[in-house]
Amino acid sequence: EAGVTQFPSHSVIEKGQTVTLRCDPISGHDNLYWYRRVMGKEIKFLLHFVKESKQDESGMPNNRFLAERTGGTYSTLKVQPAELEDSGVYFCASSQEDRGDDGELFFGEGSRLTVL
């Protein structure tokens, strides 16, 4: 069974450009999360989808970030326009149905974004 896959693995863009990151969760996982790790900082929560609905987007930094999950399958995270401080590794994670007492999140390998 395929794990969580993310694309691209690394993207280098100039300030002001647009980048779209994609995440394919494990098949059947309703919960999809986006996290980000800026260099030297901890991994921080961005947002949480349950199927196609945004359950919690309290971690989104600002309105330059737009996440979608049309159809409740894969998700995209668009940064437009990108700023220097957006550089970091963007992780996607998924889990089955209702979290409840089930602890495990499955992470992708991350998409590294470098804004020059």
Place this chain on the structure above:
Amino acid sequence: GQNIDQPTEMTATEGAIVQINCTYQTSGFNGLFWYQQHAGEAPTFLSYNVLDGLEEKGRFSSFLSRSKGYSYLLLKELQMKDSASYLCAVMRWDSGYALNFGKGTSLLVTP
């Protein structure tokens, strides 16, 4: 808000035992997780504690004290492949079950 603290770096010898501590202060506590992350790879789940006590899983064990806001990850019979970053993360029921991570502890296992 929440605050999660763990040591930045640790070094241990192959075959030895190492304990990585994590302290946290948070509202809405709903469990503590440990993840392992090798450089350039995805974080992988190691353990989940929601009740006080010790959870053992092979060479790895994790302990939680909710009253003290404290957890540790114990790694026994260390192997070179255990060199990695170990992430402590707290789940809060009042934030949509999202995980809040510490900065991670970089463990180096030496021969």
